Amino acid sequence: MEGADRYRVVRWVRWWWLRRHTVVDLAIAVVAWPPSLGLAVTAFGGGLPVTLLLSVPLVTGLSVAAYFRRSHPVVFFAVAMLAAVTTANVPAVMFALYTYPAWRPDRATLAVLTAVAGIAAVSVDAWYVANTPAALVIRLVMFVLSPVLLGLWIGTRRQLVDNLRERAERLEREQHLQAERAIVSERTRIAREMHDVVAHRVSLMVLHAGGLEVSAPDGRTAETAALIRTTGREALTELRHILGVLRADADGPPLAPQPTIADVARLVEASRQAGVDVAYEVRGEPGAAADAVERTAYRVVQEGLTNAAKHAPGAAVRVTVAYRAGAVAVTVANGPPGPRTAPPLPSGGHGLVGLRERAALIGGALSAGPEPGGAGWRLTAELPLNLPEHDSEG
Known part of the structure; x- marks a missing residue:
């Protein structure tokens, strides 16, 4: 089948499906009109003009009512x-008794309609036919109860199908929402990891290039170092824009191995190699900490060193990891900055926000502010060592 033919078939099927009830009811009204007119003409008898004058409006009204x-x-x-x-049109009553329960859930009204039809059947039977009680019961079952029961079955089945369809659509919507939440969480995780890892590394690269530019033995080396520094700064700016797109207000589970407190020494050494004067001290007896605490402590040091390099170039930095009973305090403090030899590095403003969220999620607290007297800056995180299982990121 060609594409155009298939498209026409699909359109026709869709048209029929959306209008199937209207088409069926119109067909019933048209097909039922001639036999209903025949019953009316037979019932009224008499002259043809008078019979038609009585029959046509009644039968037409019945067909219009059947359509609606x-x-x-x-x-x-x-x-x-x-x-x-x-006119003794019993099939019309049977069809009406079937229609109401098939399309209406109101059982009280159905009981009234059934009772009216039953009383009418009994009255007509007693007046004109005078059948035995057994024959009367059979007629009631055939002409009253049977269409009602069939309509109830059809209506119940339709309601069940509608409920199942609604439930399937609701489940599908919930699946879409869960998928969207998972996407948002993963984007947030990527944004934070990019900030914590990539931005930190690029910042160190820019610092290395700035130091090389100042101390270069020849002009070509200085020019190359300046190009590296400028390119790195542009990369940081673009990275901030990417983080702004990816960042959301949700947190997702990490999908890759994450650094711990044990990696802080390596982080400090990398900053020293970049020309930052960093002093590192561990106080107290190191204790076993939850994975979430290990990662958060590392990120606090990383953020503190990055901020010191950005906003206080040339300042001395102190990194302290202090273990106490059931807790660990991580502090990154820097003194006043030295003379600035290069423009400040771009900042996205999300680092401390993300750290506060990390600390709050594991029951800790983060504080950041100037040193007493305003000579420098201090970043401190108070984190519990042990967490309930449901609070752990791992």
């Missing part, structure tokens, strides 16, 4: 009862 039977089932039942009483 889903939206106005009570009206359809009333017109069908009138046709049954005047």
Whole structure:
């Protein structure tokens, strides 16, 4: 089948599916009109003009009511009862008794309609036929209870299918929401790791290039170092824009091995090689800490060293990891900056925000502010060593 033919078939199927009830009801109204007119003509008898004058409006009204039977089932039942009483059109009443429970959940109204149809059937049977009680019961079952039970079954099945469809759609929406939350969490994790790792490394590279530019033995080396420093600064600026796009207000689980407190010494040594005067001290007896605490402590030192290099170039920096009973305090303090030989490095402003979120999630606290007297800056994190299982990032 060609693409155009397939498209036409799909359009036709969609058109039919959206209008199937209207088409079916219109077909019922048109097909039922001739036999209903035949029953009316037979019932009224008499002259043809008078018979048609009585039959055509009644039958036409019955067909119109049948077309609107889903939206106005009570009206359809009333017109069908009138046709049954005047023209013995019992099938119309049976169809009306089927329609109401198939499309309406109101069981009280259904009971009233069933009772009215039953009383009418009993009255007509007693007046015209005078059948035995057994025959009367059979007629009630066939012409009243059977269409009602069929309508109840169809209506219950339709409600069940609708409920299942609604539940499936709700589950699908929930799956989409969970997938979106997972994407946001992963983007946030990537943004934080990029800030913690890539931005820190690029900052050190820029510092190395700045130092080489100042102490270069020849002009070509200085020019190359300046180019590296400028390129690194541009990369940091672009990285800040990327982090602004990726960052969200949620946190996701890390998907790769993360550094710990044991890696702080290596971090300090890398800063020393970049020309930063860093003193590192460990106080107290190191104790076993939760993975989340290890990672957060490392990130605090990393952020503190990066901020010192950015905002206080040439300042002496002190890194202290102090173990106490059930807790560890991580402090990064720097003195006043020295003379600035290069423009300040770009900053995204999310580092401390992310660290506060990390510390709060594991039950710790983060403080940052100037040293007493304003001579320098101090970043301190107070973190518990042991965490409840549900609070751990690992």
